[in-house]
Amino acid sequence: MNEERFDAIVVGAGPSGNAAAYTMAKAGLKVLQLERGEYPGSKNVQGAILYADALEKVIPDFREDAPLERHVIEQRIWMLDDTSYVGMHHRSENFNEERPNRYTIIRAQFDKWFSRRVREAGATLLCETTVTDLVRDLKGKVIGVRTDRGGAIVHADVVIMAEGVNGLVGQRAGLRPELKPEAVALAVKEMHFLPQEMIEQRFNLKGDEGVVIEIMGTVTDGMTGTAFIYTNKESLSVGIGCMVSDFAENETTPYALLEAFKNHPSVKPLLEGSEIKEYAAHLIPEGGYRHIPELFGDGWMIVGDAGHFVNAVHREGSNLAMTTGRVAAETVIRLKQLRSDFSKADLALYRKTLDESFVIKDMKKYKDIPNFLHGNAANVFGTYPRLINEAAQRWFRVDGVAKREKEREIIASFRKGRGLRGLIGDAFKLARAWR
Amino acid sequence: MHIVVCIKQVPDSAQIRVHPVTNTIMRQGVPTIINPYDLFALEAALALRDQLGGSVTVLCMGPPMAEDSLRRALTYGADRAVLLTDRYFAGSDTLATSFALSAAIARIGETFGTVDIVFTGKQTIDGDTAQVGPGIAKRLDLNQLTYVSRIAGIDAEAREVTVERRAEGGVQVLKTALPVLITMLEGTNEIRRGSLGDALRAARADVTVWNAADAGIDDLLKCGLRGSPTVVKKVFAPSARAEKAEMVANDGQSSAQDADALIAAILNRNPALDADLRRLSAGF
Numbered sequence: 001m002n003e004e005r006f007d008a009i010v011v012g013a014g015p016s017g018n019a020a021a022y023t024m025a026k027a028g029l030k031v032l033q034l035e036r037g038e039y040p041g042s043k044n045v046q047g048a049i050l051y052a053d054a055l056e057k058v059i060p061d062f063r064e065d066a067p068l069e070r071h072v073i074e075q076r077i078w079m080l081d082d083t084s085y086v087g088m089h090h091r092s093e094n095f096n097e098e099r100p101n102r103y104t105i106i107r108a109q110f111d112k113w114f115s116r117r118v119r120e121a122g123a124t125l126l127c128e129t130t131v132t133d134l135v136r137d138l139k140g141k142v143i144g145v146r147t148d149r150g151g152a153i154v155h156a157d158v159v160i161m162a163e164g165v166n167g168l169v170g171q172r173a174g175l176r177p178e179l180k181p182e183a184v185a186l187a188v189k190e191m192h193f194l195p196q197e198m199i200e201q202r203f204n205l206k207g208d209e210g211v212v213i214e215i216m217g218t219v220t221d222g223m224t225g226t227a228f229i230y231t232n233k234e235s236l237s238v239g240i241g242c243m244v245s246d247f248a249e250n251e252t253t254p255y256a257l258l259e260a261f262k263n264h265p266s267v268k269p270l271l272e273g274s275e276i277k278e279y280a281a282h283l284i285p286e287g288g289y290r291h292i293p294e295l296f297g298d299g300w301m302i303v304g305d306a307g308h309f310v311n312a313v314h315r316e317g318s319n320l321a322m323t324t325g326r327v328a329a330e331t332v333i334r335l336k337q338l339r340s341d342f343s344k345a346d347l348a349l350y351r352k353t354l355d356e357s358f359v360i361k362d363m364k365k366y367k368d369i370p371n372f373l374h375g376n377a378a379n380v381f382g383t384y385p386r387l388i389n390e391a392a393q394r395w396f397r398v399d400g401v402a403k404r405e406k407e408r409e410i411i412a413s414f415r416k417g418r419g420l421r422g423l424i425g426d427a428f429k430l431a432r433a434w435r
Numbered sequence: 436m437h438i439v440v441c442i443k444q445v446p447d448s449a450q451i452r453v454h455p456v457t458n459t460i461m462r463q464g465v466p467t468i469i470n471p472y473d474l475f476a477l478e479a480a481l482a483l484r485d486q487l488g489g490s491v492t493v494l495c496m497g498p499p500m501a502e503d504s505l506r507r508a509l510t511y512g513a514d515r516a517v518l519l520t521d522r523y524f525a526g527s528d529t530l531a532t533s534f535a536l537s538a539a540i541a542r543i544g545e546t547f548g549t550v551d552i553v554f555t556g557k558q559t560i561d562g563d564t565a566q567v568g569p570g571i572a573k574r575l576d577l578n579q580l581t582y583v584s585r586i587a588g589i590d591a592e593a594r595e596v597t598v599e600r601r602a603e604g605g606v607q608v609l610k611t612a613l614p615v616l617i618t619m620l621e622g623t624n625e626i627r628r629g630s631l632g633d634a635l636r637a638a639r640a641d642v643t644v645w646n647a648a649d650a651g652i653d654d655l656l657k658c659g660l661r662g663s664p665t666v667v668k669k670v671f672a673p674s675a676r677a678e679k680a681e682m683v684a685n686d687g688q689s690s691a692q693d694a695d696a697l698i699a700a701i702l703n704r705n706p707a708l709d710a711d712l713r714r715l716s717a718g719f
Contacts, residue, residue, distance in 0.1 A: 004635070032635075128510075134634045149631040 005031040008332050009145055009156040010123075011131045011169055013040035015318045016304025017162030018114045019058045027333045032154060036130040041111025043164070045282035047189065047237055049212060050103045050110065052318035057119060058326050062206045063099065069232040070210025071100035074203075078266070080217030082386035083387040085266045104210050106191075106236070109398035112334060134173040134300065136160060141174075141343070142299030145185050158299055158335075158342045159197060160328050161210065162321075165305040166281045167293070173367055175300065176293035183287025183308070183375060185225060187241025188254040192274035196234050197376055203231055214315060217385035219261045222378040223250055226315075227261050229270060236274065238262065241284060243311045254281065267376060286312040289367035293353070296347040301328045309327065309359065313366050320359055322340040327353050376426060379418060406415030436591065439540055440554045441515070441571070442473040444497050444504040445561045453672040462471030472556025474511075474626040477618040479586055480554045481512050481627065487591050489516040489551075494545055496524060496535055502642050509637035510629040517543060521646040526660030527564070533570025534657045539650040540575060545628060552596070553616040557582060565618070572616035581618045587640065599715040603664045 010021045013035035021033045037043040050070070055062050072089035095101065119125055124411040131148040135153050144155035156427040165184065170176040194202075201210045225242030240257050250421040257342060262271055264341050285291065290293065292308045303309075304321035311320065332342075340346040354360045373380055391410045401409075414423060444463040469477075480491045494509040495501050496519040505516035510615055519539045527535065544550040553575070558565035565581070572579035585599040589610060594613040599606050629637070647658060656662060683700050685693055702709040 098522055124635065124638050126631075126638055129631070129634060149628065149634055152631040154631065 004154065005115045006030045006033075006124075006154065007035065007158075007336065008158040008329075009154060009159045010162055011145070011159065011314060012164055013037070013115055013118075013125065013127075014044050014162060014164055014304060014321065015112070016306075016309075016321035016325035017115070017160070017324040018111075018118050018123065019055075020160050020303060020329040021123040021125075022058055022118045022163055023326050023329035025118065025121035026396070028122075028379065029333065029336065031123040032156065033118065033125045034129045034131050034346055035125065035127045036147070037127060039112070039127055040115035040125070041108050041257045044107050044111055045187075045189070045280040046107050047228055047315075047405035048107050048110070048318070049230065049315070050105045050106050051316065051319035052099065052101050052103065053167065054322040054326075058322055066104065066113050068208075069104040069106060070205070071074075071206050072104065072212050072327055073209045074204075074211040076211065076213040078213060078215040078217070079337065079385045080215060080219050080264060080266065081386045082218055083265055084293075084389045085215075085217070086385075086388050088391050089131040092131075092391075102212075104212065104232050106232060106235075106281050126256060131163070133174075135177075136299075140298060145169075149382040149400075156345070158301065158332055160332070161300060161306050161308050161327070162197060162301045162304050162325060166286045167302070167306040169246060170293070170302060170306060173226070175297065179283075179285070180287070180291075180321050181245035183285065183291045183370075184244050185241045185284040185312075186254055186281065187239055187284055188258050189237055189239030190258065190276050190280075190281070191232075191278040192236045192238055192271050193234060193277050194274045196274070199231055199234070199236065205231065207300075208233075209257070215261075216381060218382055219264060220257060221250065221260075223252075223253060224373045224377045224380040225248070225256075225257075228315075231269070235277070236271065236308050238267075238271065243286065243374075245281070284312075284317065285310050286370065288312065288370040289363040290359075292363065296344065296350050298344045298347075299342050301347060301350050303328045303332070309363070311362050311366065314362070315370055316362075323357065323359055324354065327357070327359075365432075365435075372429055376429070379422070379426060383417055387414055399403050436484060436487045436551050437544075437549060438484060438489065438552045438554060438611060439543055440473070440477050440549050441492045441536055441540075441561050442477065442492060442493055442495050442556075443470045443561075444468070444495060444501040444506060445470045445559055448560050452615050467504065467515075467710060468499070469507060470559045472560070472619065472621055474552035474556075475621055475624055475647045476511065476556050476617070477508060478624045478626045479617070480617055481553070481626070483552070483586065483589060483706045484514075486522065487589065490547070492517060492547055493718075494536065494539055494543065496520070496527075496532060496539070497522045499644075503644050504645075507636050509640055510634050511626055512629050512633045514545065516640070518592045518642050518644045519646075519650055520644060521658075523647050523655050523658045526663060528663035528665035529566035529570060529659065530664060531658055531660075531662035533567045533574060534662060535650065536567065536670070537571050537574035538652045539645060540571065542645070542649070542651045551594075551615075553577060553614070555616070555618045557618050561627070568616060568618035575614075575616070577612040577614050577616040579616045579618075580611060582620055583617050584620045585623045586617075587588050589700070596600050659703060686688060687691070 008024050008031050010017045010033040013033055016140050021031050026033045073095040076087055076089045078085040078087045091224040130143045130148040132148050134142045135144040142159050144153050145152055163169050167176055208229045213229040220242050223242040223246035227240035230237040241260050285305050285410040293308055301323040308355035309324055328350050335346050394406055447468045449718050450465050484491050491513045492515050493505055493513045494517045495505050498519055502518050505518055505562050509516055524535055555568035569579055582601050583598045585600045587597040587599050589596045597610045601608055683697050
């Protein structure tokens with residue numbers, strides 16, 4: 001049994017692992033996928049929005065049988081203070097296209113579907129099997145894994161670690177450092193069930209149309225974090241998350257924030273009458289580019305959340321997971337054709353391909369944002385949302401005050417709230433971080 | 436030694452709900468598991484095989500999706516799996532089920548070697564009848580040992596098995612000759628964690644799928660709904676028992692006084708318990 005060899009072992013059956021295993025199996029490679037959960041998806045939590053482009057590049061015809069909830073035709077971004085919000089909404093009939101760009105999904109169903117496609121493509125999946133160690137040869141090259149099912153070793157040319165945010169196998173093998181509290185967010189979410197017609201009425205939708213709302217503001221209590229409401233067919237996904245270091249520092253809990261969020265006067269009417277069916281929590285690697293670990297070495301690659309591939313600004317993660325999984329798989333396929341020994345030098349092709357793609361370009365673009373937010377959380381998530389909401393109210397209230405006077409009051413409130421030097425400094429820092 | 440273990444795929448009763456209006460069990464989206472009692476039977480079978488050699492065949496009657504449960508049984512280390520599935524089996528009660536399983540076990544004997552022991556769980560957690568095991572034993576003319584808590588010993592030469600059987604007021608030690616059907620009780624063993632080799636084999640193994648004809652059943656009138664004399668008269672969810680709660684006030688006394696008041700209240704309502712405790716404490 002110990003003699004059995006695979007072309008590749010994939011650790012984990014989330015989006016990145018499934019994309020990798022599917023791509024390699026489809027190309028005729030002998031793939032073993034190991035998942036510690038009872039079934040694929042049992043350990044996975046996401047908002048969840050599916051970005052079609054990334055999946056389409058793995059499974060072009062996914063729309064035919066994937067369990068999709070609604071396609072997104074409207075994006076709302078809200079900035080909350082304690083009683084109000086200022087929002088930017090974009091809704092377009094153009095999003096009612098033949099191959100919509102974004103969907104809401106329920107991960108439990110989606111992951112089950114994805115895994116079935118992976119197995120149909122020919123990969124062998126073992127659940128309830130935890131990888132305990134990477135096995136190396138005398139030169140230090142990874143040549144296989146050991147699992148918690150006895151001492152047997154499974155050999156493979158290459159091991160792709162798609163093990164998710166905690167990256168325990170990589171950590172234990174010394175391939176990556178331990179996660180830092182300031183580099184991960186802890187998010188909690190609830191599934192609120194509502195009849196389909198009620199969701200369509202409340203959000204002005206018909207058929208499979210959907211709305212997603214991303215929210216920031218005083219609801220995170222001055223901590224770096226965001227909240228969201230996504231429309232599924234017969235439920236709303238409602239969640240909030242902040243950096244773990246912030247929770248520790250402020251001694252608050254995620255569910256306390258979620259309760260406050262759900263009771264916000266702008267949120268409460270949307271949830272009215274719903275029945276909570278699920279509660280879930282998960283870590284999100286939001287440290288950005290500077291926290292991406294070493295991504296490849298002799299006989300191994302890291303993909304997905306384990307590689308810290310999350311674009312927190314644009315709320316992208318699962319698409320980066322699928323893309324990195326696919327690129328790693330394509331690297332293996334290519335190297336196999338070249339009869340490579342899967343050395344570090346050869347696997348550098350993985351990093352090179354990612355560097356040239358939107359994945360690393362986007363991660364690099366926002367590399368300074370986490371630091372900017374960390375240093376300015378109280379202002380970004382507290383002072384500014386308050387000032388902007390106050391300004392909006394002053395502006396829209398008709399009360400016999402001259403408009404010029406209102407402008408003056410608004411400007412004065414900003415100068416008083418944040419100070420001239422603070423305003424200029426923040427603008428400068430943000431511009432530099434955004435560049 | 437060729438051992439057959441009958442398993443059933445059941446909804447995970449910990450996650451099941453009853454529809455408030457129709458009173459039917461809402462199976463949709465409820466995860467399925469192997470009937471927990473069957474796992475004690477499977478482990479007992481695997482342990483016997485490890486001790487004596489031979490093979491373990493798991494047999495399951497159910498819809499095509501029951502293959503998941505059989506594959507799981509293979510992961511634990513069973514040697515082969517047979518899924519008995521046919522639309523003619525739909526709606527089977529315990530009589531029809533034991534008829535179909537008996538035919539399949541006979542066919543398993545012809546195909547994979549004479550069967551020495553058939554294991555089942557004590558009962559399923561969805562039907563709770565405990566009738567199918569004895570039904571199979573009767574039809575196949577096997578000695579039957581029900582409510583077995585432990586296999587005490589087996590003598591392959593003499594073809595005899597000794598078991599401990601839990602009975603009211605004690606444990607019976609019974610010995611009988613093979614072939615035998617044993618229904619296993621909970622709690623005396625724990626299903627093993629299959630090796631990586633077993634898991635790999637299970638992931639790729641072919642589950643043998645038999646329909647009624649494959650299992651050698653030609654009398655379809657004895658199958659499924661038509662072969663099931665059981666009629667369900669009424670399904671209902673029992674209402675919660677309305678027992679009045681009694682509040683014991685805390686009047687700002689010490690916690691020892693509170694505890695005394697609480698104990699007094701409990702004993703007051705349970706004279707039998709009160710008497711028992713008095714009797715026991717008399718010995719001190």
